[in-house]
Amino acid sequence: MLTDSQGREIVNLRVSVTDRCNLRCSYCLPEEHVEWLPRREILTFEEIERFVRIVGTLGVRKLRITGGEPLLRKDLPVLVERLVKIPAIEDVGMTTNGVGLEKLAGPLRKAGLRRLNVSLDTLDRELFRRLARRDALATVLAGLATAAREGFRPIKINAVITRDKNLEEMIPLARMAREKGFILRFIEYMPIGRGDDWSDRVVVSNAEALRILGKIAPLEPIPEPDGTGPAKRYRWADGKGEIGLIGSVTEPFCDHCNRVRITAEGKLRTCLFSVKEHDVRRLLRGGAPDAKIAEFVVNAVARKEPGHKIGKDDFQKPSRTMSSIGG
Ligand code: SAM
Numbered sequence: 001m002l003t004d005s006q007g008r009e010i011v012n013l014r015v016s017v018t019d020r021c022n023l024r025c026s027y028c029l030p031e032e033h034v035e036w037l038p039r040r041e042i043l044t045f046e047e048i049e050r051f052v053r054i055v056g057t058l059g060v061r062k063l064r065i066t067g068g069e070p071l072l073r074k075d076l077p078v079l080v081e082r083l084v085k086i087p088a089i090e091d092v093g094m095t096t097n098g099v100g101l102e103k104l105a106g107p108l109r110k111a112g113l114r115r116l117n118v119s120l121d122t123l124d125r126e127l128f129r130r131l132a133r134r135d136a137l138a139t140v141l142a143g144l145a146t147a148a149r150e151g152f153r154p155i156k157i158n159a160v161i162t163r164d165k166n167l168e169e170m171i172p173l174a175r176m177a178r179e180k181g182f183i184l185r186f187i188e189y190m191p192i193g194r195g196d197d198w199s200d201r202v203v204v205s206n207a208e209a210l211r212i213l214g215k216i217a218p219l220e221p222i223p224e225p226d227g228t229g230p231a232k233r234y235r236w237a238d239g240k241g242e243i244g245l246i247g248s249v250t251e252p253f254c255d256h257c258n259r260v261r262i263t264a265e266g267k268l269r270t271c272l273f274s275v276k277e278h279d280v281r282r283l284l285r286g287g288a289p290d291a292k293i294a295e296f297v298v299n300a301v302a303r304k305e306p307g308h309k310i311g312k313d314d315f316q317k318p319s320r321t322m323s324s325i326g327g
Helices: 045-057 076-084 101-111 125-132 137-149 167-180 206-213 280-285 290-302
Strands: 012-016 062-066 091-096 115-119 155-161 183-188 219-221 232-236 242-246 259-262 267-269
Touching: 012 045, 045 076, 045 280, 045 290, 062 076, 076 091, 076 101, 101 115, 101 137, 115 137, 125 137, 137 155, 155 167, 167 183, 167 206, 183 206, 206 232, 206 242, 267 280, 280 290
Parallel strands: 012 062, 012 259, 062 091, 091 115, 115 155, 155 183, 183 242
Antiparallel strands: 219 232, 232 242, 259 267
8 A cells, every 4th residue: 555654545646648738827837948858758658557557556546637738648538548447546537728628528538537627717818818828718618618518527627816917817717617517626826837926925825715705605615524635625505516725835735645646757756846756767667567666656655745845944846847747
């Protein structure tokens, strides 16, 4: 089993399938001159599948495919089909910016994917263009509509709100999500990536988000018996939908964090904010047997960081962006 020194059991793996992205969200990537990994450095489908099978034997049950923008990975439905068939894996989700969903929602659904998180920070075309540095709002909304038609359930919308950029977007996003039956989740802005404007002043806390959203209709907490997810869940008292608040900064969930990540080039990260990575690709490509790779993962997980240290004196901002780590 994968248990760390704090007694946390790891059941959740985020798999980055590419570091490339077709948006340039200002808090994540620079506007130009982004250097992508050469193709030969990216794990192949065979390597990803083998790694997932191995960690499946160690207790990983849930996968989230991410990136970069995962929909940019060629033949992604083929990989999904292979991953959903792995017996240990009970749940496979994907986080995407939605730009490629019009084309890919159907094939991904047929491949066996059920759950989608779509990142969307505004419903205003001009603001979207400024935040993501691409004029793609209409494409994302069309992609969301296609995904809903194809039967993805649930569809969650992930929004990063900052006080100085898109605070006024919370209510329109919430109204849209209520109307369309999406679960809206607000993720606190974290000090990671290429945005150099992070300060606790621009972070919109869970508490503030609750006050703002409560203006639409009263919200009531949804009891979480196992409490292992990152989101605090609330439902609208009028019965029209649900929201989630992910308070990575003001209400960290490190104590019950049950996840690790593998980057597109095969580095295992035991925390989003890790400063140390564990090179799994070297073993995968170096002829190591499964047992050796399993032992390597067990040892890495045993040393999982107790917490992310945001706001503490010894906090170190990771040198990599969310896009290159796998957000
Ligand atoms: N391209 C996919 C997408 O847009 O969902 C997957 C990768 S993206 C890096 C994953 C998520 O990370 C997005 O929801 C994005 O908003 C979020 N993200 C990136 N930088 C962040 C930051 N500094 N703080 C909070 N969330 C961030």
